[in-house]
Amino acid sequence: xxxxxxxxxxxxxxxxxxxxxxxxxxxxxxxxxxxxxxxxxxxxxxxxxxxxxxxxxxxxxxxxxxxxxxxxxxxxxxxxxxxxxxxxxxxxxxxxxxxxxxxxxxxxxxxxxxxxxxxxxxxxxxxxxxxxxxxxxxxxxxxxxxxxxxxxxxxxxxxxxxxxxxxxxxxxxxxxxxxxxxxxxxxxxxxxxxxxxxxxxxxxxxxxxxxxxxxxxxxxxxxxxxxxxxxxxxxxxxxxxxxxxxxxxxxxxx
Numbered sequence: 001x002x003x004x005x006x007x008x009x010x011x012x013x014x015x016x017x018x019x020x021x022x023x024x025x026x027x028x029x030x031x032x033x034x035x036x037x038x039x040x041x042x043x044x045x046x047x048x049x050x051x052x053x054x055x056x057x058x059x060x061x062x063x064x065x066x067x068x069x070x071x072x073x074x075x076x077x078x079x080x081x082x083x084x085x086x087x088x089x090x091x092x093x094x095x096x097x098x099x100x101x102x103x104x105x106x107x108x109x110x111x112x113x114x115x116x117x118x119x120x121x122x123x124x125x126x127x128x129x130x131x132x133x134x135x136x137x138x139x140x141x142x143x144x145x146x147x148x149x150x151x152x153x154x155x156x157x158x159x160x161x162x163x164x165x166x167x168x169x170x171x172x173x174x175x176x177x178x179x180x181x182x183x184x185x186x187x188x189x190x191x192x193x194x195x196x197x198x199x200x201x202x203x204x205x206x207x208x209x210x211x212x213x214x215x216x217x218x219x220x221x222x223x224x225x226x227x228x229x230x231x232x233x234x235x236x237x238x239x240x241x242x243x244x245x246x247x248x249x250x251x252x253x254x
Contacts (some may be wrong), residue, residue: 047081099143100130101223114198152190155182159229
């Protein structure tokens, strides 16, 4: 029976190779029992064990051995085991991230939507198009995509205006929502009917005076009009631009 293969990270945490896990629960039990003796004698702090969904029968064995749940993805569950009782276990993701777009045309009209599944169906609630980022998606790309999906309007990212941070969101997570300024590249509207009941270009003055617009939305639209925000930029030589993006005020060379 093959022994468990693992690598040790810089924090003295062992990361088990999921491919080496047996499919058979009893074989896995023997693997874990042998590995625990080695880990406890090896001055390790913490064990990371990722179990793919096709080997889900191993999970009860791991929990019997003292492993606890850390986080789950669609195709796997990650568990941890403290070899040292005071070992630090970093938390999993604590926030959801979203982005909304302030899209203003040359006639000072604002692109707004009225969602189909709003809480109060007795009245419209005009808000900015936007939504959640996809995994691995840049913020600037996400807000352009969300505007296009909800309204059919193509737009160009200009800058980040502000962000809102709040707690007690979906699944008990906190939420950060970025508000971005965009310029329209088209104006024809084609709504996402599953989510959007109404979409229109509304004069800014009418939007700011409307009783069907929240104070928060009025404030951020005003901020987008009065300030330039933080445009996207790059720090030469820093890292891979496919993995990073930066937003900061315009400035001279260092």
